[in-house]
Amino acid sequence: MAVVTESSEAIVIAGGGIAGLSLALALKQALGKAFSVVVTDPALTAPPRPDNRAYAIAAAAQAMLRALGIWEAIAATAQPMTEMIVSDSRNGDAVRPVFLTFDGEVEPGQPFAYMVANGALVAALTEACRAAGVVLRGDRVRSFESGASGVAIMLADGERLSARLLVAADGARSKLREQAGIGWVGWDYRQSGLVATVGHERPHGGRAVEHFLPSGPFAILPLSDDGRLGHRSSIVWTERAENVPALLALDEIDMLAEIERRFGLELGEIALESPVSAHPLGFGIARSFVGERLALLGDAAHLIHPIAGQGLNLGLKDVAALAETIVDAARLGLDPGAAEVLEGYEQARRFDTLAMGAVTDGLNRLFSNDVMPIRLARDLGLGLVDRLPGLKRFFIREAAGVAGEPPRLLRGEAL
Secondary structure, eight states, rough: OOOSSSEEEEEEEEEEEEEEHHHHHHHHHGGGEEEEEEEEEEGGTSSOOOOOEEEEEEEEHHHHHHHHOOOOHGGGOOOOOOOOEEOOOOOOOOOEEEEEEOOOEETTTSSEEEEEEHHHHHHHHHHEEEEEEEESSOEEEEEEOOOSSOOOEEEESSOOOEEEEEEOOOOOHHHHHHHOOOEEEEEEEEEEEEEEEESSSSTTTTEEEEEETTTTEEEEEEOOOOSSTTEEEEEEEEGGGHHHHHHTTTOOOHHHHHHHHHOOOOEHHHHHHHEEEEEEEEEESSOOETTTTTEOOOGEEOOGGGGGHHHHHHHHHHHHHHHHHHHHHHTTOOOOTSSHHHHHHHHHHHHHHHHHHHHHHHHHHHHOOOHHHHHHHHHHHHHHHTOOOOHHHHHHHHHHTSOOOOOGGTTTTTO
């Protein structure tokens, strides 16, 4: 293995989303002045745009954010999930039977997930990175060239950077992954996820609902109280792609009527608190998570269906594993961009990612249809799981990210 010299070293992260900023903060906090950490993304200096996205942050990811000192900045608006129910019916059915319920605690008093607004989390991470000394550049990486001793990086404005390691956190359509010649295996689900914030007059009580419909799941995810009607939830409405243009063309009254057909009346009157945005859904995984002095992070490495709410949490698992790999190597005097070091990250993340991708793909195919024998079989399966407390607890711990031996950050430990 190559050995790091005593001169200042650099790690460049291309992508200023939640995964990229979390990795930058973890590395800077652990390595201090020994390494310069740079994040490049045009969004870092662009005017803020309306953002109605919210994420389910699993218990392990919440522990990591707490260890990074971020949680305190967003805790006031984070909504714990205290219960989850799963139902399966058609839009026109008069009754929506509940086939599966989950108590939303991993341990007594510890919710398995929190709902957090994307904008609030990105803002908190950006401010913490700036305070820690991470260099934030409102530019993008145009190209790079890797060599035995480092990687030469060309920014879009023509400036050149030198680093030991380049991390591609630039999304599912990663240009850096393509430049590295890393293959991508994936497919389009011919579905889109319609996302919006919905106000309602009755409290949700921290309950999340996953309602399976023939076109795909309709999720109601609890948010902190606010808005015109006093209470709010985020919806993630999976719809067939061919129906989406007509839905997005509806005026607010007609759109609200379509949402109400799926949302139901249990929470009383509802109102749109944000515009409805559409996001095409697909599956994809990189043939390798690493290249020469390159590591793929988050959606640049994998893309899964949101049916289980695990997409961001999978990316944060990448952050924890890659940060631990880099920090441990640097403290041993090893080159964090060396192939032997990056292989450890690949091994740590490959199996878990493949397993979660297979699970979400299988669930989407199983539940996004209206074939009667399949519906009967899946409802029977849900009912059986509901009667097996040990199996339900296993699923909760897996979804919360606390099963097995996760990296130190996911256990809430500093690097």
